[in-house]
Amino acid sequence: MVKKKDQSTEERILASAKKIFVEKGMAGARMQDIADDAGINKALLHYYFRSKEKLFEVIFKEAAARLFPTIVNILNADLPLFDKLRRFTNDYLEIVIENPYLPLFVLNEINKQPHAFSKKVFGNNRPPIHKLAEQIEKEIRKKTIRPISPAHLVMNMMSMCVFPFLGKPMIQLSMNIDDAQFRNLMEERKTMIADFIIASIKK
């Protein structure tokens, strides 16, 4: 990174902070690392963002804002079940392929303070998983899909979308593949996951 003249100081700080926080987490990150990466002085960080905590919050909120709204929109969308599955897996993967480190970053901070988090990101409305669950139950009653617990089906879908990004380094180690190959695999999953699910539940 270091000294991109086409960016404002504030932008460079944000870019570097994102990089360092995502890499090391809130506790592991040093203001010095961020300053160095941005090619500026430590004091400037405080000039722009007052404290490490405040800076972190900005980064975290942006990360959460990138991950959640799309998900929520799709879950709420008025679409046939199979279309919704395809749309969800495709759109979610599209986002995280471009931001492969976001899921672990966000997940970790949620785990460190579940309650503070839930209010910050969701306000008072929980993520509308029940909408999708109801839709699944309806299809079961119509016998267009085999009986399956909606909770598990949703969890399966989420799992297959998110996990590879959480376990990226371990997957790369055990499969012996580089970043480009990993990315290719994830591109394939955009359609593969929905195919896999539908093959399992379709009657």
Next chain:
Amino acid sequence: MVKKKDQSTEERILASAKKIFVEKGMAGARMQDIADDAGINKALLHYYFRSKEKLFEVIFKEAAARLFPTIVNILNADLPLFDKLRRFTNDYLEIVIENPYLPLFVLNEINKQPHAFSKKVFGNNRPPIHKLAEQIEKEIRKKTIRPISPAHLVMNMMSMCVFPFLGKPMIQLSMNIDDAQFRNLMEERKTMIADFIIASIKK
């Protein structure tokens, strides 16, 4: 925790260290927190384990030792594919249901130092995923299952087993369930995941 008289000091330290490290990660944990939780003095931690890093290593190795060997054994086992799937999902879930915070803990430390980790845990042999992959290819050739990329199939299985534990707090938030209900769901997954996979790939 604090002062369980039936445990030796060393055992209390280990129990508290595990709790704190798992909760906050290596960087976020404080020796003071561990000492407080164990009901002893900071200096004693150093008396028993010399340094924070050494203490962490003990905890981490134990965690990894609890997670990986079983997995490796099952992957290497000489079993028909469907039996192996059932066995893997069942046995893996059995372990993590009793240690729901291990997966995130281990995953995080892997992400922070992928190479150091790989040597520590696997030595020079990678996790034998290719064995399972070959077995899948064989079944495809025999036409007992439909054609599917072995890499994706393995990833799907892993995802559905591991993810719920990584995302536990988020899942509990969005489904509005407590620890007991979560545990019940995970018990169901012991058989549900294999059923789900087999329904998708069986011819």
Next chain:
DNA sequence: GTCTATAACTCGATAGAC
């Protein structure tokens, strides 16, 4: 806005009494 210098504080680690 940006820098240097330094204050204020946190935390891992050690010394030394009991």
Next chain:
DNA sequence: GTCTATCGAGTTATAGAC
């Protein structure tokens, strides 16, 4: 083995010059 007290390194945060 266990404690109190303290050191010293490393970090966040601020003061003040330019």
